[in-house]
Amino acid sequence: MFTQSLTHLQETHLLRTLHRTESEQDAEVTIAGKTVILFSSNNYLGLANHPKLKEAAIAAIKQYGFGAGASRLLSGTMSLHERLETRLASFAQTAAALTFSSGYHANIGLIQTLTQELQPHCLVLADRACHASLIDAIRLTKARFKVYQHQNTEQLERLLSTQAVTDAKNILVVTEGVFSMDGDIAPLPQLLTCAKKCSATLLVDDAHGTGVMGRTGRGTIEHFDLETKIPIRMGTLGKALGCMGGFVAGPRELIQLLINRARSFIYTTAPPPAIAAAALAALSILEAEPERRDQLWQNRDYMLSNLKSLGYNTMHTESPILPILIGDPSRTLQFSQQLFEHGIYAPAIRPPTIPRGTSRLRISIMATHQQAQLDYALDVFRNVGRSLGIIS
Ligand SMILES: Cc1ncc(COP(=O)(O)O)c(C=O)c1O
Structure with missing residues (x-):
């Protein structure tokens, strides 16, 4: 019992695991012993730790x-x-x-x-x-x-x-x-x-x-x-x-x-x-503090325009949720894992959360992301995306 289902999930690249955050919540966190810039939280205005x-x-x-x-x-x-x-x-x-x-x-x-x-x-x-x-x-x-x-x-x-x-x-x-x-x-x-x-x-x-x-x-x-x-x-x-x-x-x-x-x-x-x-x-x-929302949108506009210029398919986003469409779950997982190794936490979203064939990274932007963090992230997105052939 159970093992067969888990094996199937593993083989189809749809197995999910928990990622433990060990630090206080901020734009930079420690997950499983590694310090990473967080791009997966819905804490859009940075209030969770206010x-x-x-x-x-x-x-x-x-x-x-x-x-x-x-x-x-x-x-x-x-x-x-x-x-x-x-x-x-x-x-x-x-x-x-x-x-x-x-x-x-x-x-x-x-x-x-x-x-x-x-x-x-x-x-x-x-x-x-x-x-x-x-x-x-x-x-x-x-x-x-x-x-x-x-x-x-x-x-x-x-x-x-x-x-x-x-x-x-x-x-x-x-x-x-x-x-x-x-x-x-x-x-x-x-x-x-x-x-x-x-x-x-x-x-x-x-x-x-x-x-x-x-x-x-x-x-x-x-x-x-x-x-x-x-x-x-x-x-x-x-x-x-x-x-x-x-x-x-x-x-x-x-x-x-x-x-x-x-x-x-x-x-x-x-x-x-x-x-x-x-x-x-x-x-x-x-x-x-309306300036928090202004900062959120400023960060979002900056990331979106740069991700688009790099050649990523960001679908039709109009909000601080920036999807990067990849399609195949195993490729999406590999992309996410390599980003993590370079200090970026942007989880892979796979079926059944989204329809088959539309696996993606879901990047969520926060008001508390610093300019240097966004720039570092964009460098990593360029290098990892190119090395995997996702962008040219
Ligand atoms: C569109 C939407 N509705 C409802 C919920 C559920 O909200 P909560 O996380 O407060 O249970 C979520 C959370 O992921 C959501 O994205």
């Missing part, structure tokens, strides 16, 4: 203890959870918000609750590149489910005019704001127009847009200036905000229903209050 987040968490631990001790509906709701939810609602410019233990939990609970409410005859249409947490969430429901090709609003429109869809009474269209493995941005205005034509609900998972996109970092919905038009969104606290957890922001009635129905909210211990305290601190920094 003194104010640490101080807020420590103060909360001193005041409340560590674990919440019970689920939110028992005695696990603490004033810090409620303060964070009020703050997130104002951040998302919605009437209310609810936090979950992770973004994964948030998607599971939100989609379960929405589809239950939209039954009978509920149909979910999702972008093919949607994150596993969205796909898992949809599969756990009783709703019918179809995917449309990545970013293909014409196909979505065609699907929305078919008989199966006409028969469905209630339709949920699901997309990511910033796609986690491609780095491109969903065409929210067009998706909204499509959804409106058949009174569908549009749900945006903005895990990678939160803190990164939009004039003030409120996300992809702010980027498109659609805050009054897209009433429901999901985000995470674990990426640009440097904490952990997920949230749903939306109308008050939806939030009340989630509290009553979302199984991934109800049947699990509440997140430690220290996490809520740290997330509150992160939101304050986001507001007070």
Whole structure:
């Protein structure tokens, strides 16, 4: 048992292993004894190691203890959870918000609750590149489910005019704001127009847009200036905000229903209050230090234009997630391993995370990368890429 599966994964270059970080989190970290420049973290703004987040968490631990001790509906709701939810609602410019233990939990609970409410005859249409947490969430429901090709609003429109869809009474269209493995941005205005034509609900998972996109970092919905038009969104606290957890922001009635129905909210211990305290601190920094986001985008533009000039295929990225398309998993793994030997940590992304034939490196840029680190990385990308024949 087990060995055969593991051998198969190994032979097909799809075996995954854990990489242990031994230093504090920074743009440079020690992984398995080697100091490397980190290009794999979603800690886009460098907040995970910010003194104010640490101080807020420590103060909360001193005041409340560590674990919440019970689920939110028992005695696990603490004033810090409620303060964070009020703050997130104002951040998302919605009437209310609810936090979950992770973004994964948030998607599971939100989609379960929405589809239950939209039954009978509920149909979910999702972008093919949607994150596993969205796909898992949809599969756990009783709703019918179809995917449309990545970013293909014409196909979505065609699907929305078919008989199966006409028969469905209630339709949920699901997309990511910033796609986690491609780095491109969903065409929210067009998706909204499509959804409106058949009174569908549009749900945006903005895990990678939160803190990164939009004039003030409120996300992809702010980027498109659609805050009054897209009433429901999901985000995470674990990426640009440097904490952990997920949230749903939306109308008050939806939030009340989630509290009553979302199984991934109800049947699990509440997140430690220290996490809520740290997330509150992160939101304050986001507001007070817009220069962090500016630096992130400056670093991103610099890396992207240079990687492109080197001849890499960076797909259609529009965000600080920079994919380098290779195709074959073993070649991608070899590329990643050689980069690591030269002090660059950029992991290989292989199926089933992305479709077959599209294995890639996924480079994520942080505001805290220093110019010298970016320049060093570009030198390594040039030399290793040439030696492997990926670029000429
Ligand atoms: C698009 C997207 N949605 C949801 C999640 C889940 O968020 P979390 O890491 O907070 O569970 C992720 C995380 O990888 C993601 O990329």
